[in-house]
Amino acid sequence: MGKRVAIVGTGQTKGSSGRKDVNGQEMINEAVMKALTDAELTRDDIDAVIIGNMDHFEGINYVDTWSVDGSGGYMKPIMKVTTGGTTGTTVAMAAYYHVASGLFDKVLAIGWEKNSESDTTGAIITAFEPIVDRPTFAGAVGGLALMANRYMHEFGATQEDAAYVAVRDRRHALKNPNAHLQIDITIEDVMKSPMIAWPIKYLDMCPRTDAACAVIFASEDYAEKICPRPAWILGIKNRHNFTFLGDCALGTLLSLEDAAEALYPRIGITEPLKQFDVMELYLPTSFAGVQWIEALRLCPKGGGPELVNSGATDMGGQCPINPSGGVLSSNPIGATGLLRVAEGALQIMGRADKRQVPDAKMALVSGFGGCNWSDLMALGAKKPD
Amino acid sequence: MEEIKKKELLSVYSGEAEQPFEWSAGKYVSRFLVEMRDNKTLVGSKCPKCSKVMVPPRRVCGDCFVQMDEIVKLSGKGSLYSFTVVNFGFVDPDTGLQRPVPYTCAYITLDGTNCTYAHYLSETDPAKIRIGMRVQPLWEENRRGHLLDIKHFEPIEG
Secondary structure, three states: OOOOEEEEEEEEOOOEOOOOOOOHHHHHHHHHHHHHHHHOOOHHHOOEEEEEOOHHHOOOOOHHHHOHHHHOOOOOOEEEOOOHHHHHHHHHHHHHHHHHOOOOOEEEEEEEEEHHHOOHHHHHHHHOOOOOOHHHOOHHHHHHHHHHHHHHHHHOOOHHHHHHHHHHHHHHHOOOOOOOOOOOOOHHHHHHOOEEEOOEEHHHEOOOOEEEEEEEEEEOOOHHHHOOOOEEEEEEEEEOOOOOHHHOOOOOOHHHHHHHHHHHHHOOOOOHHHHOOEEEOOOOEHHHHHHHHHHOOOOOOOOHHHHHHOOOOOOOOOOOEOOOOHHHHOOOHHHHHHHHHHHHHHHHHOOOHHHOOOOOOEEEEEEEEOOOEEEEEEEEOOOOO | OOOOOOOOOOOOOOOOOOOOOOOOOHHHHHHHHHHHHHHOOEEEEEOOOOOOEEOOOOOEOOOOOOEOOEEEEEOOOEEEEEEEEEOOOOEOOOOOOEOOOOEEEEEEEEOOOOOOEEEEEOOOOHHHOOOOOEEEEEEOOOOOOOHHHEEEEEEOOO
């Protein structure tokens, strides 16, 4: 099983549509300094750095080498991890593996993106098969729209059924000073917003954000000395899907379903909605917010709309989803997944401020890459046996 | 020393530098493109283990992880599995041109296959498109061995 690992500090920059005051490396430095301050550590305490983003959004390959001055990685081991949308969660997993191996005690994970520096959709297309997939692909929005459409067809859901996810997450963001978007909207606002790619409307969709996030992982030999209430990593699973999107079923997020099926028994979860106190899930559209929670077995297939519209996943509800405002409020892609990890950890650590879920002891965190692979991580206040 | 004025924040453009690539299609996709160019025919490959037929044809079945050597000719007709009508313009990295909008990205289950195939659909009004509707390819007169030797798929009347 390896050493037990916990998160002992986090840092993030406020999401912005364009941080013209910093270059990427400087923005990374801001998040790193905040994480070190949060953990009361210095750069010298860090044994290794894991860093990731989606290279083609800034057109700078090898961020690992380019960002050394700002990441604190000078004369340290550094690895770049980049897995598309799941980059942030995969960066966290890689940091976990480094510490769990027993070879590194304190590892710094960094995710970041300056989406303002490029045409996001044009860049995302370059992640896909060049000869047969690219000519017709419409970026992340296109893939997400295809999934949303198939889901509505298979389960009879409507656009209105999904819209509340956008209302919920944006309302939650009002309590998160780091969220990019802080807007109070209604279902009617969502339904009236312009259609981007049918059935996804402007307010159903996540923004493009500039931000960086840094998370410090420590082994059981150090975690409790550094942090009074560290967030222990209870389990991790990730799953990839076929090369061609056309080979993937679109009505269900199979990779997330498979990951949950593998993770839950390992950590004694039989009723996720009851047993988890809070969730920070990678939900880039409102439709994902009803479709993908079914893959996590929070409700039966087709039951997503009912669960979400019941208020059970609101702050104050049975199991709040995305107190941070989620991806719908901030989407600095290389950091997005890591923000889920950081926000989940903040909940366990009791440092989530105005967005704190009282007495949060178990958090579920997910990452998504379009289309369509998934990462899943469980965090807890109790040190694993 | 003058203070750096905060309002002077510059952005530097990458310029018009090109970074072209030339990708090898391989035996399978080359056959796929040649059949389109010369015979106005779509072909897939069949896995010897799971018997699934996949389009575009490829060397390895991702599920079974075995090599597929059997090429299967397809009628080209199919049923719509999912679609989206895209309203936002962006620069297609392959052509360097803005994609004309709206356009319908369609995922089609071609008859005789066990996966879906991505292409355009001629109809761009979501109210007139139905998942499950029957579609067929419209071939270009001048074909060059490219995905877009099919101009788009169109609904089969009736």
